[in-house]
Amino acid sequence: MKEKIQKKLSDSKAARWTALFIVSFTMMCGYFLTDVMSPLENLLTTKGKVVYFTDDTSMPADTLVAKVRLFSAANMLSEPDLTVEKLGAGAKMQYQEQVNGQQVTVEKTISSVARGEGWSSTEYGFFSGAYGLINVFLLMLFFGGVILDKMGIRFTGTMSSGLMLVGALIKWYALSTDFGDAQLFGMNMQVALASVGFAIFGMGAEITGITVSKVIVKWFAGKELALAMGLQVAMARIGTALALAVSLPVARMMGNVSYPVLFGAIVLCTGFVSYLVYCMMDRKEDASAEAVRMESGQEKEEGFKMSDLKQIFCSRGFWLINLLCLMFYAGVFPFLKFATKLMIYKYDVPESFAGLIPALLPFGTILLTPVFGSLYDRIGRGATLMIIGSFMLTAVHVLFALPVMNYWWFAVVVMIVLGIAFSLVPSAMWPSVPKIIPMKQLGSAYAIIFYIQNIGLTTVPWLIGWVIEHFATLRNEAGVITGYDYTAPMVIFAIFGVCAIVIAMLLRAEDAKKHYGLEEANMKK
Numbered sequence: 001m002k003e004k005i006q007k008k009l010s011d012s013k014a015a016r017w018t019a020l021f022i023v024s025f026t027m028m029c030g031y032f033l034t035d036v037m038s039p040l041e042n043l044l045t046t047k048g049k050v051v052y053f054t055d056d057t058s059m060p061a062d063t064l065v066a067k068v069r070l071f072s073a074a075n076m077l078s079e080p081d082l083t084v085e086k087l088g089a090g091a092k093m094q095y096q097e098q099v100n101g102q103q104v105t106v107e108k109t110i111s112s113v114a115r116g117e118g119w120s121s122t123e124y125g126f127f128s129g130a131y132g133l134i135n136v137f138l139l140m141l142f143f144g145g146v147i148l149d150k151m152g153i154r155f156t157g158t159m160s161s162g163l164m165l166v167g168a169l170i171k172w173y174a175l176s177t178d179f180g181d182a183q184l185f186g187m188n189m190q191v192a193l194a195s196v197g198f199a200i201f202g203m204g205a206e207i208t209g210i211t212v213s214k215v216i217v218k219w220f221a222g223k224e225l226a227l228a229m230g231l232q233v234a235m236a237r238i239g240t241a242l243a244l245a246v247s248l249p250v251a252r253m254m255g256n257v258s259y260p261v262l263f264g265a266i267v268l269c270t271g272f273v274s275y276l277v278y279c280m281m282d283r284k285e286d287a288s289a290e291a292v293r294m295e296s297g298q299e300k301e302e303g304f305k306m307s308d309l310k311q312i313f314c315s316r317g318f319w320l321i322n323l324l325c326l327m328f329y330a331g332v333f334p335f336l337k338f339a340t341k342l343m344i345y346k347y348d349v350p351e352s353f354a355g356l357i358p359a360l361l362p363f364g365t366i367l368l369t370p371v372f373g374s375l376y377d378r379i380g381r382g383a384t385l386m387i388i389g390s391f392m393l394t395a396v397h398v399l400f401a402l403p404v405m406n407y408w409w410f411a412v413v414v415m416i417v418l419g420i421a422f423s424l425v426p427s428a429m430w431p432s433v434p435k436i437i438p439m440k441q442l443g444s445a446y447a448i449i450f451y452i453q454n455i456g457l458t459t460v461p462w463l464i465g466w467v468i469e470h471f472a473t474l475r476n477e478a479g480v481i482t483g484y485d486y487t488a489p490m491v492i493f494a495i496f497g498v499c500a501i502v503i504a505m506l507l508r509a510e511d512a513k514k515h516y517g518l519e520e521a522n523m524k525k
């Protein structure tokens with residue numbers, strides 16, 4: 001009689017792709033919430049109500065009331081019974097506006113009215129960077145990696161996806177509440193509390209990120225690893241793209257910035273449940289792997305020891321990946337936080353469409369990341385792909401910094417190029433880590449990379465918010481904001497790109513010396 005040969009659950013194609021889909025869904029929900037506030041920068045940084053017109057322009061409500069009153073007085077019309085509170089969808093307004101140097105009377109219809117929160121650009125930058133606050137300053141990402149290697153995938157992922165949910169709910173509470181002039185930690189109470197929520201969420205999101213990376217290596221090592229990682233990143237990008245595309249329309253429709261966050265929190269609940277489902281599969285995979293080990297008489301793998309960290313810290317290739325990740329991602333994710341407003345003020349895109357142009361970036365990566373991942377699996381050239389991606393990132397930011405070509409279509413083309421760069425580097429970088437660091441230290445290795453990356457995700461939005469407030473904001477004599485000049489912030493982003501190029505080249509040289517195999521295919525023939 002033929003003996004039954006034990007197989008691991010992950011040897012089944014259907015099982016491993018199902019596991020991938022489930023954990024990627026959890027991550028996608030997290031990415032949605034991460035960027036759900038990015039298209040709301042203009043609304044958050046406007047004080048009082050904002051009026052949206054049917055022709056897709058917007059205006060602070062008190063400015064509109066003043067203009068309409070002035071128009072009525074100048075035209076000897078009876079004083080309109082108009083206050084900011086009375087403005088509502090469907091109302092028709094008449095006032096005068098300068099068009100091509102001439103005063104013309106315009107008639108507009110209000111499509112919706114939403115409440116602006118009156119944050120400063122610095123406050124918005126602080127809030128956006130708060131994502132990595134606990135990860136960086138309380139070293140939680142580092143400890144998260146150690147917890148992952150010590151306590152395992154099921155415990156860590158359940159804890160971290162729960163933390164994402166708690167953080168999202170705090171953020172929603174902060175944004176849906178009017179705290180008046182109350183202060184917390186010497187800051188506007190709403191900004192401070194929303195930042196605390198975002199920091200707790202960010203801790204959960206990043207620990208979930210390293211857990212999901214380890215899950216994928218566990219199921220796909222020696223198989224379609226880069227394709228699987230590419231697909232996971234692609235699904236995550238769907239979350240980012242949806243956030244960028246739907247957030248502002250939802251906020252406008254509901255009249256308040258808190259609703260997109262509430263929607264994100266509900267989505268996250270489903271992500272949490274899907275991780276619990278994955279935990280059942282993970283248990284089965286462990287049981288089947290143990291049966292295979294027993295049958296083949298293999299030694300049990302030694303568990304993670306703190307001394308293993310030394311091996312990680314001593315690898316030059318590992319540090320180069322860290323630095324590349326820091327610089328490359330500093331030029332992408334923080335940029336997305338400010339990109340919608342850039343579209344409005346530099347490229348003159350109507351506010352309701354402005355989020356769609358940055359949304360092209362993640363949408364493009366949805367297709368391309370798995371394509372490049374599969375390319376890396378089959379033909380290799382990982383380090384080269386990273387160099388090309390870094391060149392493209394730099395070119396994109398230089399083009400955005402130029403004071404010319406301020407056309408919306410140009411912004412679209414440049415954003416597509418950024419999408420290609422943002423597919424090339426992640427699809428080659430993440431699957432390269434297991435070529436440098438062994439499996440049992442992988443949780444800690446990914447955690448350290450994410451930790452260093454989070455230093456950028458935290459401090460770069462602070463820097464850019466501050467630079468926009470002090471060097472990019474244009475005001476008239478009365479101190480009223482009239483526009484923005486984005487040259488300085490975009491030059492800063494371009495510098496990150498240049499650093500990424502240099503580091504990616506050093507990484508390729510190191511690979512040639514140490515034979516990590518970054519230029520070789522992942523799939524064993």
Ligand SMILES: NCCCC[C@H](N)C(=O)NCC(=O)O
Nearest residue numbers: 034206209233333426450453
């Ligand atoms: N906006 C989400 C930030 C997630 C950062 C995360 N540490 C990460 O790098 N994930 C991989 C990726 O390419 O998104």
